[in-house]
Amino acid sequence: xxxxxxxxxxxxxxxxxxxxxxxxxxxxxxxxxxxxxxxxxxxxxxxxxxxxxxxxxxxxxxxxxxxxxxxxxxxxxxxxxxxxxxxxxxxxxxxxxxxxxxxxxxxxxxxxxxxxxxxxxxxxxxxxxxxxxxxxxxxxxxxxxxxxxxxxxxxxxxxxxxxxxxxxxxxxxxxxxxxxxxxxxxxxxxxxxxxxxxxxxxxxxxxxxxxxxxxxxxxxxxxxxxxxxxxxxxxxxxxxxxxxxxxxxxxxxxxxxxxxxxxxxxxxxxxxxxxxxxxxxxxxxxxxxxxxxxxxxxxxxxxxxxxxxxxxxxxxxxxxxxxxxxxxxxxxxxxxxxxxxxxxxxxxxxxxxxx
DNA sequence: TTCTCCCGCCATGCG
DNA sequence: CGCATGGCGGGAGAA
Numbered sequence: 001x002x003x004x005x006x007x008x009x010x011x012x013x014x015x016x017x018x019x020x021x022x023x024x025x026x027x028x029x030x031x032x033x034x035x036x037x038x039x040x041x042x043x044x045x046x047x048x049x050x051x052x053x054x055x056x057x058x059x060x061x062x063x064x065x066x067x068x069x070x071x072x073x074x075x076x077x078x079x080x081x082x083x084x085x086x087x088x089x090x091x092x093x094x095x096x097x098x099x100x101x102x103x104x105x106x107x108x109x110x111x112x113x114x115x116x117x118x119x120x121x122x123x124x125x126x127x128x129x130x131x132x133x134x135x136x137x138x139x140x141x142x143x144x145x146x147x148x149x150x151x152x153x154x155x156x157x158x159x160x161x162x163x164x165x166x167x168x169x170x171x172x173x174x175x176x177x178x179x180x181x182x183x184x185x186x187x188x189x190x191x192x193x194x195x196x197x198x199x200x201x202x203x204x205x206x207x208x209x210x211x212x213x214x215x216x217x218x219x220x221x222x223x224x225x226x227x228x229x230x231x232x233x234x235x236x237x238x239x240x241x242x243x244x245x246x247x248x249x250x251x252x253x254x255x256x257x258x259x260x261x262x263x264x265x266x267x268x269x270x271x272x273x274x275x276x277x278x279x280x281x282x283x284x285x286x287x288x289x290x291x292x293x294x295x296x297x298x299x300x301x302x303x304x305x306x307x308x309x310x311x312x313x314x315x316x317x318x319x320x321x322x323x324x325x326x327x328x329x330x331x332x333x334x335x336x337x338x339x340x341x342x343x344x345x346x347x348x349x350x351x352x353x354x355x
Numbered sequence: 356t357t358c359t360c361c362c363g364c365c366a367t368g369c370g
Numbered sequence: 371c372g373c374a375t376g377g378c379g380g381g382a383g384a385a
Contacts, residue, residue: 359384
C-alpha cells in the first residue's frame with residue numbers, strides 16, 4: 001500500500017522519549033522518595049527540593065507526602081516543609097489506627113462476605129496524631145473539610161485492613177465502605193481513583209499486595225504488614241518479589257509527558273542521524289540532573305546506559321542507594337526496596353511482639 | 356473493551 | 371494580588 005513508517009522499538013536510541021505510564025506511577029515516585037530520604041541524617045524535607053530531586057511536578061509531591069503522612073513516615077512541619085520520621089513510626093501509627101478503627105464501629109461479626117461496610121459513624125474530628133504533644137492547642141474544628149483528604153482516605157483504607165477479618169479487599173468495596181453509603185455514582189469513581197493511588201503507594205512499599213479474589217478473578221489487595229517480608233525477607237536469596245509494577249531505575253523522572261490535548265502531535269520526523277543526544281524534552285523545567293541507578297534492572301532488560309552524567313550528585317545518590325545494598329544482590333528481588341528490609345524487619349518484629 | 360490512574364486545571368485558604 | 375495546597379475527573383496507557 002503506502003509507505004509504512006516503522007517506528008523501531010529502540011526509538012529511544014534515536015533520542016526519542018517514549019512515554020511510559022508505569023514509570024510515572026506514584027508507586028515508583030514513592031520508592032524514589034523513600035530511597036532519597038530514608039537516611040539517618042535526613043530531617044527536613046523541602047517540597048521544592050523533593051520535586052526537583054525527583055523530577056516531578058510539585059503537585060505529585062503533595063500526593064506522596066500526604067499518603068506517607070497517614071502512616072507517620074513524615075510529618076508536616078510547616079510551609080513547604082515536612083520532617084522525616086522514618087519507618088520506626090509506622091508501628092505506632094498502625095497501632096493507633098487499629099485502635100481507632102476498632103473503636104469506631106465494631107460491626108462485622110456475622111455476615112462476613114466479600115464486601116462489608118464498616119465506616120466511621122462519628123462526626124468527630126478525624127484523628128489526633130502525635131499522641132503526646134506538650135503544648136498542643138485545643139483541637140479546633142478547623143479540619144472539617146479534611147474529610148475528603150487523601151490523608152484521611154488513606155488512613156481509613158489502612159484501617160480496613162487492620163480491623164477487618166478477611167484480608168482481601170477490593171477497591172470497590174473499600175470505596176463503598178469509605179463512602180458512608182450511596183452506591184454507585186460519580187463519587188464512587190472518584191473515590192476509586194484515589195484508592196488506586198493509595199494502593200499503588202502501599203503496594204510499592206510492600207505494605208499490601210495486589211492479588212485476585214479466588215474465583216471471581218477480581219483484583220484485590222491483601223495486607224502484608226507484619227509477616228511475609230519478615231519471614232522471607234530474612235534471606236534475600238530466597239527471592240520471591242511479587243514482581244510489582246515497580247521497575248523504574250531512575251530517581252529523576254524526566255520522561256516525555258503524555259500528550260495533553262492531542263492534536264499537534266505530529267510525529268517528529270525521524271532523522272537518520274544516529275546521535276544519542278540525551279534528554280531533549282521537558283518544556284518548562286530543566287530538571288535537576290540526570291542519573292541512572294546501576295544495581296538492578298527491571299526484568300532481564302538491561303538498561304545499562306551509563307555514559308554521561310550531568311551532575312556530580314549522582315555519586316551522592318548512588319552512595320546512599322548502595323548504603324545497604326548487599327553485594328550479592330542481582331535478582332530482581334533486590335528491587336528498589338532492598339535496603340528497606342532492615343528497617344522493615346525492625347518494626348515487623350516490634351509489631352509482632354506487640355501482638 | 357474495561358481497568359488503571361497520571362496530569363494538571365482550578366477551587367480554596369492564607370498572607 | 372500572589373503563593374501554597376490539594377480536590378477532582380478527563381481521558382490516555384495497560385491489560
